[in-house]
Amino acid sequence: MEALDSLFHGFGVLLTFHNMVLMLIGICLGILVGVLPGLGGPNGVAILLPLTFTMDPTSAIVLLSCIYWGALFGGAITSILFNIPGEAWSVATTFDGYPMAQKGEAAEALTAAFTASFVGSIVAVMLITFLAPWIASFALRFGPPEFFAVYMLTFCSFVGLGKEARHKIVISLTIGFLLAAVGMDTVSGELRMTFGSVELLRGFDFLVAVIGLFGISEILLAMEEHLAFKGQEAKIRFTVVWRTWMTLPRYWMTLLRSSAIGCWLGVTPGGAIAASFMGYNLAKRFSRDGASFGKGKIEGVLAPETAAHAAGTSALLPMLALGIPGSGTAAVLLGGLMVWGLQPGPLLFVEQKDFVWGLIASMYLGNIAGLIIVLATVPLFASVLRVPFATIAPMIIVSCAVGAFAVQNAMFDIWLMLGFGIVGYVFKKIGIPLAPMTLALVLGDKAEDAFRQSMIGLDGGLGIFWSNKLVGTISTLALIMLFWPLIGKAIDMIRGSGRSAPGAASSGSSRP
Amino acid sequence: MSDDPNVGVDPALVSTRSVEVVVMALLLGVAVFLGWDNLRIGAGWAPDGPQAGYFPFYLSVLLGGASVVGIVSALRHPDLKDEIFVGRSAFGRVLRVFIPTILFVFLVQVIGLYVASFIFVALFMIVIGKLSPWKSVLTGLIFSALMFYVFDVQFNVLLPKGPLEAAFGF
């Protein structure tokens, strides 16, 4: 096969001592920036970009992409240990990862998260290896109506899941949407809800909100109850890794589903964040034991991590093949490509074989090396829970502040983070779920833009969402998802069984 | 909330019901304010689709409606009245973290992040953790120095700096 030949050529390019060393350095740096809230992914890559200017493009992309893999792995660590997402896409990992850590299963949760990341990435890389041209042309079929339908599908797979009172879910969703709308409106070119303030011009950044809502509020809650994080000290042995692995084949369906969701959303820039939420929600919806999600179920860690990493990896494909970045990090890498004198686009695969296949080969090797490195550090990270609360808490607050600041270099964002911390604390205590807000905040303005772009022109009207097979299928799927609880009940009634609809129980919130 | 370990020993500062009503009322206020602002920039449906204020306006309406439902249901729910939102001593502990955090952010603005985090970490460990002073100061010092080395020296990340860094020419 031609792809295999090219791939082996890529391995040949990669397997020099120099490149292998760069790879290891990249992964370790990546894990480091991934662990610090707010500093991972795009920021980490952007910070390290200047180091690569004097390197040849292949070495440079190996270093940077390995930082990316490292950050992808590292984001899960603080989510599980402290309920503080190190990366935006690991918000969904906190839902079950943190409860697992509280039960003393931190090592199992970390192992599951890392392995799931690995599976997701590898599936996405294989997709890139063998189907790159086909996928690139598939992505081209996405116009505004298709994008809107995808966002709808993400929302609809979410609504109706929580057990919280309906009005509280609505409150959470609408706040998220409203926050997302602050700033410049793309379609009309007008400023909305900025009230003449310069600080509000940039709108609300997702990461700042997440760091406050989850990170700061968790420290306040921990303080209120025990003056400690609730993570149990776990006895950590390497056998944990092996034992956890033994249980994984049982969840092949979850892994497969999440990989597929992730690849799809990564290629059609829905992004890793949307993918992680959708992966989690669908796993919960289709699980035989959906009610126990949110209480520390390993499936709830596997599903979002697999999806996020499949998306994060496949997001590189549109960047390389079309020149449009599928994620923030991909956008920074795109800038890097230009600096090294490469022109991303359809011809990159033809003209820069060494570079492209070197990169793809580094995705395989980088992920394998990354998995080994992070697994080896599981005991180290899990032992962080043994550090006294009074020592670790201020350090977490400081790194939250650094993260919030670094997102947009704005002092105001640190204050904003504190504000979101209070909101998160109060909302968690009065039972307003935070997950719908974060989802709406990240996808809200994209969905609105896509909807309004669809409405422009002579064919603009609601019919456009069923105007061809592709968009019609996605829209219909979205509606099925929306009414799934009803459909599930109907199916149960037909079967005559007494059990309740699978989706109608349990909460998406991290607090039991 | 019912799993609060302090129930019974910690007198209530405020009930969940009061907090819920206050939060909902605040949200209602926000909704009215935003709704009005979006109406101002145009919340209709123009020939080329919804105007800039269309979605935010109806979202504000939804938010307002949901807050009203929230107020009513909180008032009609008798259990909530007795449920403790936070106990006195628990709230005291929360403030013991939150007030220093606010001071820390304020310090960042005045004297820069590195010095502020040294003071914050060291004092937090001494006052709240009751750890030995020299250990605390040393931890704070190492932590800040390490951050400075990583962010400023190695990677040129421009974090807020103050007079001390300036005195050393950074």
Added chain:
Amino acid sequence: MLEKLVSKRAALVAACLSGFTVSSAMAAWEPTKPIEIIVPAGAGGASDQMARMMQAAIQNNKLSPTPIVVTLKGGANGGEGLMDMQASAGDPYKMVISNSAIYTLPLANKLPFDWRKLTPVSILAFDNFVLWVNANAPYNTAQELVEAMKKEPAGAFKLGGTGSKREDHILAAAVERISGVKFSYIPYKSGGEAATQLVGDHIKVNVNNPSENVAVWRAGQVKALCVFDNEPMDYPAKVAGDKSWKDIPTCKSQGIDFQWIMLRGVFLPAGVTPDQVAFYQDMLGKLVETKEFKEYLEKQALKPSDLKGAEMVKFLEQDEALYKDLMTQSGFVAN
């Protein structure tokens, strides 16, 4: 307006006359801490690419004694970055790479920003606008496109561009007035998005900068109909198959008599000393001579420029008047 581009020597003289001393020897002021390049645009966009290239060229050629840091402040179409610069008076460690947002934002959004409150340093390049259609479209010239449009109801052709009430939108409105046609203008977040949407046939036309469409042009997925300038671009090397940038005819020759170019210029905050300005002019003067910068210009098909000092201010004033006029005609000015 490009005939008015002066030669390098004339620009130097003009800069000297305007009071900025450009000495050929080392400037009196030197930075002692990292210099921040503020990019008032999102990651991966044309301004970001330019900043990264400058960062690389300056560091590789050791043009600055201290490192260069790129900071993205793309909120509100760059309004965030511009306001930040305006608020940083006297700080010689911040420079901004700006485009025509310095005129459009105050006009369309009443943003309290005025480029006169910054210190203009130099314009490094001008970006062209090209009329692009899908490669499978039946028309090969701008006339054929206009004729095809006149056969369809008004608004049947979708034209995609970056943002609303900005350069692409203004240009589209000007073409509409000159040719007597009507587009449905679809605002996207970036030129890259407008490029792929054109390839996917979700829009019929875009007016992207050369750099935004070059990848898909080379892959034979789009066709260039004409360039909105007085003369064809001066890059004769073959880029897309047997086509070079120079082969693209001017829109004027195709019956759309309209010129439209966009500056890519560098500003410092207000209140910096002449010494500091001289340092930056000296550094940027060396920058445009580097191999990296020249390659970058050719790759992005940018028009070289060496406007600075008084000439630059004069250009900015004329350009702003042009924007104001066009935006008023199109009804884009906020009242």
